[in-house]
Amino acid sequence: MNAFTGQTFQMHQIINIKEVIQFTSISRAKLYEMINVNSKYYDPTFPQPIRLSESRIGWSALEVNQWIEAKLEQRLE
Incomplete structure (x- = not known):
């Protein structure tokens, strides 16, 4: 199950890089550059x-969602 289920958003979920790539449409290489x-x-x-551990990282689903929302708001300005 991913962090975005239809219109429902699970606030305290940690997502992996594959999910960040899926949600943002940013490549892995570009994401690491960012x-x-x-x-x-x-x-x-x-x-x-x-x-998360010595060899594992994740992203806050909430923070990624907020970043996407901010990008959408910028589009309207």
């Missing part, structure tokens, strides 16, 4: 990953 402070494509508004 969170890399040293990249020219760095986006400080994009949610930073959460370290």
Whole structure:
């Protein structure tokens, strides 16, 4: 089950990179560039990953959703 079920949003869910890619339509490489402070494509508004274990990271579904909502609002300006 993913974080977005129809119109329902589960606020406290951690999602993996495949789900972030699916929800944002951003490639894995571009996503890592967007969170890399040293990249020219760095986006400080994009949610930073959460370290879940030594070898695993995830993203807050809520934060990713908020980022998408902000992008939609910018489109209307």
